[in-house]
Amino acid sequence: MIRVVVAGAAGRMGQRIVHMVHNHPELVLSGAFEQSGSGAIGKDVGAISGLGEIGVKITEGVDSVLDRADVLIDFTFHAVTVQFARRAAESGTAMVIGTTGLTSEELTTVRTLAEGHFPCVQSPNMAVGVNVLFKLVEKAAGVLGDAYDVEIVEAHHRLKKDAPSGTALKLGQMAATALGRDLAEVGVMERNGIIGERSDREIGIQTIRGGDIVGEHTVYFAGMGERLEITHRATNRDNFARGAVLAAHWVVSQPKGLYTMFDVLGLHTF
Numbered sequence: 166m167i168r169v170v171v172a173g174a175a176g177r178m179g180q181r182i183v184h185m186v187h188n189h190p191e192l193v194l195s196g197a198f199e200q201s202g203s204g205a206i207g208k209d210v211g212a213i214s215g216l217g218e219i220g221v222k223i224t225e226g227v228d229s230v231l232d233r234a235d236v237l238i239d240f241t242f243h244a245v246t247v248q249f250a251r252r253a254a255e256s257g258t259a260m261v262i263g264t265t266g267l268t269s270e271e272l273t274t275v276r277t278l279a280e281g282h283f284p285c286v287q288s289p290n291m292a293v294g295v296n297v298l299f300k301l302v303e304k305a306a307g308v309l310g311d312a313y314d315v316e317i318v319e320a321h322h323r324l325k326k327d328a329p330s331g332t333a334l335k336l337g338q339m340a341a342t343a344l345g346r347d348l349a350e351v352g353v354m355e356r357n358g359i360i361g362e363r364s365d366r367e368i369g370i371q372t373i374r375g376g377d378i379v380g381e382h383t384v385y386f387a388g389m390g391e392r393l394e395i396t397h398r399a400t401n402r403d404n405f406a407r408g409a410v411l412a413a414h415w416v417v418s419q420p421k422g423l424y425t426m427f428d429v430l431g432l433h434t435f
């Protein structure tokens with residue numbers, strides 16, 4: 166059995182991952198933790214996540230459980246993800262990182278640590294449908310080329326902390342790369358006032374936050390006289406959790422290095 170520890174186990178994603186790990190025939194939930202001060206510490210993680218008691222208590226901090234982990238699944242907060250990656254590097258523990266909002270410096274740190282010390286799957290979206298969307302957008306941008314304006318709109322629940330979503334940024338990167346552009350140069354994340362005409366090369370990424378929207382992404386390829394729109398809508402979090410659990414099962418038998426869901430799902434050549 167593969168021993169899985171879940172970080173942020175009482176969170177929205179943590180709870181769904183606990184469910185999926187608990188019900189997986191080849192995985193065992195060997196630990197679940199929250200940060201110091203959390204009201205969930207000491208409680209049975211099954212009771213918190215709606216499974217009923219399963220005999221695994223939520224403990225305090227990564228060091229309380231890391232020695233019980235073959236793989237650590239992290240859906241928490243960008244700054245702590247890097248701390249967990251440092252600890253995983255020391256112990257050689259595999260990781261699955263779903264947390265978004267990492268700065269480019271934090272992403273570089275995670276990459277360097279993983280390449281030197283442990284296998285890690287990192288993706289801003291673990292859902293199969295979204296990973297297919299990434300590839301469709303890459304292909305569509307490559308075929309349509311500069312004659313079509315690329316605009317991305319994402320919508321999420323009112324409690325989300327980062328914007329734009331990690332998924333929207335990756336969609337922007339996929340389109341930018343296919344068009345030979347650099348998203349850091351051409352990405353436009355806000356428009357307000359007398360901004361003038363749209364430039365040919367910009368890629369717009371706009372954000373909606375409200376209510377309990379789980380996660381929606383639309384990519385527009387707007388041409389003169391026609392428009393292609395490709396949308397993914399998540400209606401619950403199980404798609405993300407299922408992908409994270411698939412990645413956890415896959416990553417434990419990989420050599421050290423940083424991987425994406427394209428590796429897990431075999432989508433590189435799609």
Ligand SMILES: NC(=O)C1=CN([C@@H]2O[C@H](COP(=O)(O)OP(=O)(O)OC[C@H]3O[C@@H](n4cnc5c(N)ncnc54)[C@H](OP(=O)(O)O)[C@@H]3O)[C@@H](O)[C@H]2O)C=CC1
Nearest residue numbers: 173176177178199200240241245263264265289290291405
């Ligand atoms: N890759 C993907 O497929 C997906 C990625 N995400 C990303 O996952 C992240 C989490 O999302 P979500 O579950 O909705 O957020 P939540 O806030 O519901 O869950 C995060 C959990 O992590 C806990 N946490 C924060 N700091 C620590 C720490 N130092 N140690 C242990 N636990 C900690 C939080 O505790 P506290 O409440 O005390 O802060 C909380 O319980 C976000 O970055 C989101 O964008 C979300 C869905 C899919």
Ligand SMILES: O=C(O)C1=N[C@H](C(=O)O)C[C@H](O)C1
Nearest residue numbers: 265289290325330331332380
């Ligand atoms: O915070 C969320 O909820 C989600 N975050 C991810 C992101 O930032 O892309 C993925 C998903 O859309 C849900």
